[in-house]
Amino acid sequence: MEDLRDDRDSWSSENCSVARAMDIVGSRSTVLIMREALLGTRRFDDFVRRVGVGEPAMAARLKDMVAADLLERIPYREPGQRTRHEYQLTRKGRELLPVITALRNWGDTWAADDAGPSVVATHHDCGQPVRAVLRCAAGHEIEDGDIDIAAGPGLIRRG
Amino acid sequence: MEDLRDDRDSWSSENCSVARAMDIVGSRSTVLIMREALLGTRRFDDFVRRVGVGEPAMAARLKDMVAADLLERIPYREPGQRTRHEYQLTRKGRELLPVITALRNWGDTWAADDAGPSVVATHHDCGQPVRAVLRCAAGHEIEDGDIDIAAGPGLIRRG
DNA sequence: AAGCTGACTTGCCTTTGCGCAAGTCAGCAT
DNA sequence: ATGCTGACTTGCGCAAAGGCAAGTCAGCTT
Numbered sequence: 001m002e003d004l005r006d007d008r009d010s011w012s013s014e015n016c017s018v019a020r021a022m023d024i025v026g027s028r029s030t031v032l033i034m035r036e037a038l039l040g041t042r043r044f045d046d047f048v049r050r051v052g053v054g055e056p057a058m059a060a061r062l063k064d065m066v067a068a069d070l071l072e073r074i075p076y077r078e079p080g081q082r083t084r085h086e087y088q089l090t091r092k093g094r095e096l097l098p099v100i101t102a103l104r105n106w107g108d109t110w111a112a113d114d115a116g117p118s119v120v121a122t123h124h125d126c127g128q129p130v131r132a133v134l135r136c137a138a139g140h141e142i143e144d145g146d147i148d149i150a151a152g153p154g155l156i157r158r159g
Numbered sequence: 160m161e162d163l164r165d166d167r168d169s170w171s172s173e174n175c176s177v178a179r180a181m182d183i184v185g186s187r188s189t190v191l192i193m194r195e196a197l198l199g200t201r202r203f204d205d206f207v208r209r210v211g212v213g214e215p216a217m218a219a220r221l222k223d224m225v226a227a228d229l230l231e232r233i234p235y236r237e238p239g240q241r242t243r244h245e246y247q248l249t250r251k252g253r254e255l256l257p258v259i260t261a262l263r264n265w266g267d268t269w270a271a272d273d274a275g276p277s278v279v280a281t282h283h284d285c286g287q288p289v290r291a292v293l294r295c296a297a298g299h300e301i302e303d304g305d306i307d308i309a310a311g312p313g314l315i316r317r318g
Numbered sequence: 319a320a321g322c323t324g325a326c327t328t329g330c331c332t333t334t335g336c337g338c339a340a341g342t343c344a345g346c347a348t
Numbered sequence: 349a350t351g352c353t354g355a356c357t358t359g360c361g362c363a364a365a366g367g368c369a370a371g372t373c374a375g376c377t378t
């Protein structure tokens with residue numbers, strides 16, 4: 001199997017999924033909002049308090065994220081209250097869980113303070129800690145970056 | 160097992176590994192430099208060309224990343240050439256592979272153009288595509304975010 | 319009708335990231 | 349000694365992100 005790393009300059013990164021993903025979820029506050037959303041937060045003022053950004057920034061970020069289809073703005077009504085809106089994760093947003101988990105794992109290992117990490121994700125069924133790991137479609141676990149880079153259908157070659 | 164999501168306001172996110180990770184690798188260009196570094200790029204002008212940022216920005220980013228211990232600046236000497244420096248991944252940097260892979264997977268699914276993704280990571284041994292998946296320490300694969308959030312040693316409670 | 323409150327918006331200012339163009343600097347080749 | 353080249357640095361200027369303070373607005377409660 002050809003490994004595209006062997007001739008890195010023969011293809012461009014114009015159509016790069018990493019870059020496209022970063023264009024959508026690349027800012028610190030967007031990631032922290034996703035962290036909170038995945039923990040169950042839905043209301044504006046809860047996001048403001050728990051993420052720790054100001055209201056103007058939060059309003060702008062949430063608007064962007066709804067436009068990007070990470071969150072959906074949904075009206076709801078508590079008894080005796082007026083209609084409000086909450087921000088629910090879409091499937092597109094929920095599928096960022098491996099990204100957030102991988103980031104949390106890395107931060108736990110390389111950037112935690114002396115006390116250790118504040119929270120740990122655990123498997124509901126068995127209580128064991130959860131990690132983002134690399135696995136191939138045949139079910140093999142990937143050891144130490146034992147991967148090749150193969151051409152996808154959207155590859156732009158040059159030269 | 161207690162699930163901390165049930166009382167989200169009883170603990171703070173001051174010591175959050177996701178936020179700490181984002182403080183280090185939170186910018187678009189840092190992630191794209193990591194993408195290239197994981198593809199094998201090491202030299203300054205290769206980074207500039209392949210990532211697509213200008214020299215001043217690249218110099219600043221690389222300096223930050225060396226200071227953050229993601230990259231190491233190492234002198235080398237090709238025969239007949241003067242001494243130069245290259246940027247090699249540290250272990251800390253290399254362990255961002257699951258983060259980059261998770262981002263790439265997500266981008267492939269949710270942000271690729273019509274043609275599809277440009278590159279696919281494959282398992283060297285079997286050629287099957289590689290994905291970042293969630294797995295617990297007991298070996299169970301996590302279905303659909305079937306996780307709890309448990310207290311870690313560094314948790315800051317309040318109230 | 320007046321008040322309250324959650325959810326924003328507006329205005330202003332600072333910081334950070336990045337682009338472009340030009341300048342610098344080290345040290346091998348000639 | 350001069351030139352060349354890779355690897356930067358310097359000096360602009362712009363745009364986006366975010367903080368703070370204050371204003372707005374809808375609609376349920378009283």
